[in-house]
Amino acid sequence: IEISSLLNFLYLCKNDLMVNLLSNEKIVSDSIQVTDEESILDYLKDKEEICLDTETEGLVPFNDKLLLLTLGDSDNQFVIDIETKKESCKYILSNLQDKLFIMHNAKFDYIFIKYHLGISLNNLYCTYIASQVNYNGFNIKHNLKDLLFRHFNIILDKTERETFVRNNLLNESQIIYAANDIKYLKKLKKRQEEMSLKLNLTETIRLEMELIPYLGDMELTGLLVDEDKWNKYIEINKNNLKEISDKIKDELYKLQSNFKIIDKNTINSKHDINQLELFSDEDHDRNLVNKVDISSPNQMLKILNKLGVYIESTKSELLQKFILDNPQHKTKDLIELLLKYRKYSKFVSTYGDSFLNSINKTTKRLHSNISQCSTDTGRISSKSYSKNEGVNLQNIPADNDLRHCFISRPGYKIITIDYSQQEITLAASQSQDPLLLAACNNNIDLHTELATISYRIITKDPSFVINKEIRTKHKRVVFGLFYGAGAKRISEVLSIDNKTALEVYNALMEKLSEFNKYQENIKKALKEDYTVRDHSYTNRMKFFHQLLNKEMELYEAEKQACNFPIQSSGASMIKKAIIECGKYIKNNNLDCRILFTVHDELLFEGKEEISNDVANDLKNIMEKVGLLFLNNVAIKASVTIDEFWTK
Numbered sequence: 001i002e003i004s005s006l007l008n009f010l011y012l013c014k015n016d017l018m019v020n021l022l023s024n025e026k027i028v029s030d031s032i033q034v035t036d037e038e039s040i041l042d043y044l045k046d047k048e049e050i051c052l053d054t055e056t057e058g059l060v061p062f063n064d065k066l067l068l069l070t071l072g073d074s075d076n077q078f079v080i081d082i083e084t085k086k087e088s089c090k091y092i093l094s095n096l097q098d099k100l101f102i103m104h105n106a107k108f109d110y111i112f113i114k115y116h117l118g119i120s121l122n123n124l125y126c127t128y129i130a131s132q133v134n135y136n137g138f139n140i141k142h143n144l145k146d147l148l149f150r151h152f153n154i155i156l157d158k159t160e161r162e163t164f165v166r167n168n169l170l171n172e173s174q175i176i177y178a179a180n181d182i183k184y185l186k187k188l189k190k191r192q193e194e195m196s197l198k199l200n201l202t203e204t205i206r207l208e209m210e211l212i213p214y215l216g217d218m219e220l221t222g223l224l225v226d227e228d229k230w231n232k233y234i235e236i237n238k239n240n241l242k243e244i245s246d247k248i249k250d251e252l253y254k255l256q257s258n259f260k261i262i263d264k265n266t267i268n269s270k271h272d273i274n275q276l277e278l279f280s281d282e283d284h285d286r287n288l289v290n291k292v293d294i295s296s297p298n299q300m301l302k303i304l305n306k307l308g309v310y311i312e313s314t315k316s317e318l319l320q321k322f323i324l325d326n327p328q329h330k331t332k333d334l335i336e337l338l339l340k341y342r343k344y345s346k347f348v349s350t351y352g353d354s355f356l357n358s359i360n361k362t363t364k365r366l367h368s369n370i371s372q373c374s375t376d377t378g379r380i381s382s383k384s385y386s387k388n389e390g391v392n393l394q395n396i397p398a399d400n401d402l403r404h405c406f407i408s409r410p411g412y413k414i415i416t417i418d419y420s421q422q423e424i425t426l427a428a429s430q431s432q433d434p435l436l437l438a439a440c441n442n443n444i445d446l447h448t449e450l451a452t453i454s455y456r457i458i459t460k461d462p463s464f465v466i467n468k469e470i471r472t473k474h475k476r477v478v479f480g481l482f483y484g485a486g487a488k489r490i491s492e493v494l495s496i497d498n499k500t501a502l503e504v505y506n507a508l509m510e511k512l513s514e515f516n517k518y519q520e521n522i523k524k525a526l527k528e529d530y531t532v533r534d535h536s537y538t539n540r541m542k543f544f545h546q547l548l549n550k551e552m553e554l555y556e557a558e559k560q561a562c563n564f565p566i567q568s569s570g571a572s573m574i575k576k577a578i579i580e581c582g583k584y585i586k587n588n589n590l591d592c593r594i595l596f597t598v599h600d601e602l603l604f605e606g607k608e609e610i611s612n613d614v615a616n617d618l619k620n621i622m623e624k625v626g627l628l629f630l631n632n633v634a635i636k637a638s639v640t641i642d643e644f645w646t647k
Helices: 002-012 037-044 082-094 106-117 127-134 144-152 159-163 172-180 185-198 202-221 227-259 270-276 281-291 297-306 316-325 332-351 422-431 434-441 446-458 468-482 487-494 498-511 513-529 554-587 608-627
Strands: 019-022 032-034 049-056 066-072 077-081 100-103 124-126 369-371 381-383 412-419 531-533 541-543 592-598 601-607 637-642
Touching: 019 037, 019 082, 019 172, 032 172, 037 066, 037 077, 037 082, 049 106, 049 172, 049 185, 066 082, 066 106, 066 172, 077 082, 077 172, 082 106, 100 106, 100 185, 106 124, 106 202, 124 127, 124 202, 127 144, 127 185, 127 202, 144 185, 159 172, 185 202, 202 369, 202 554, 202 592, 227 281, 227 297, 227 332, 297 332, 316 332, 316 487, 412 554, 412 608, 422 434, 422 468, 422 513, 422 554, 434 446, 446 468, 446 487, 446 498, 468 487, 468 498, 468 554, 487 498, 498 513, 513 531, 513 554, 531 554, 541 554, 554 592, 554 601, 554 608, 601 608, 608 637
Parallel strands: 019 032, 019 077, 049 100, 100 124
Antiparallel strands: 049 066, 066 077, 369 381, 412 601, 412 637, 531 541, 592 601
16 A cells, blocks of 8 residues: 555656646646636536536635635646636636536535535536445445545545645645546546446436535525524423422432432542531431432432342433333332433433524524435435534424424525325335225325224223324334334333234234235345345445344344335435425526425425415425335325424
């Protein structure tokens, strides 16, 4: 590797490697020659494909500068200094907008170019995304350095990247580095396309490439937050947290009075214990309880162990299981309060004071770093850019009190459209199970029918009639079946013993016989070739490389394999909907934009006077898109229009 690196370095430094620079800066180098706008356009105007890369100060387009933009191919690279030639760069790109641009991490380049130069490049190929699709399921990296070494044994030195910082003067090494970043992109694209064709992933690649600009626009747009409403709701949750905390202390005091469970070893404070010896027994116990840190897993575990709760940790699932197995235990009230406390504590810590600090100071909106292929199923995900910059908007709870804090601009409306029963519809289409098809096409209440089967077994009452609460609880069982869960999951959800859960599981799978056969076929294919397809028109695939290498249990692999087709098809459906809705908005020049997506849901912001008509058109587009992924069944989309985000 060291020899190869040296050879690469010597190659870059050869006099016959000439980089073209458009800048007002004077760089003296035998490897760099000055160029102009027309020379760049003369070379690129007849090219069908152009390689492109950017160099920036950081990751956030609203805060960090765009420093360099490189265009070209393997033979010629043109590095444009944005600091001194911004208008020239805009002129060049505006004359090349109909070209196909090959990039690595194209969404990143897209958002910096659009934000700083005001130009949208909509015909893109991303080598980063293509690698994620082609190698889906492999535990490998997809950065350019790793890709070039994997495919061509080329070593790309990326150490120069760290020198692109604010107010740093442009130098020869940076220019050569920028040029080298695009040299191999066309060659890499060709290799990836050959691989995609062999794997029958061409439609998946096409979908993902077409999606990139729309996700870039969503990221740039962000969401507007009503900060006053947000703070009021957080304050309510803080008060709830304090109330539950007090109840836990009261419960601990009762237990302490009876069982003397708290001592110096529990709270790890010998000095405090010695001071408490001065108090009466009652005050002593109360002060001991007040010293307990209920947010400390270690302290709470010691207390629970002393009370006969013999678990290895205080993870929520272990606490819940203990209550299920021991419904009359003396710690039942304490554990239930502790679980509530953690729920509110997590909510307040996640969405409390620090959350609003992530609102961008320039745009005054909340942004999210969106990823389109970071999950195996292809589900869109999001994350922050860095600490106090951007948030994971995908994780916003389906809580209207919270979601109502995301608002439209004055004179606009938030249009929320989501697919109704997407999982059931896809399960019906994939399996062609009669009951699932009837639920979709004939309005059969699937959840009532299946919950009735389960609870007549649980209660041993053949005439048992379920209520709304039971039906709602049982939904988790049904969706668990879709995603490959078994009797263990049913036991946890319905709070029943394992034997009864297995009986319920078998009865449900007997009722869903064709769906059961469908999942068994998936498991069989998994064992034969260690892959699974989503069986949609895009035909996304996942390799189970870890199973092949015996790094994964078969049960876990089977569960993921059963989960994949429905989740993946659903992900591709919403992606196609984003593309088609985006085209409709653009082609009709509408005062409307896509704000964000959460799984099967799309958020739009449209001018108030057109919002009803536009919402209806968007709904029809989404339903039409759904048909591309379905067989013998249709899907409906539901619409809400308001001044805020509504679920």
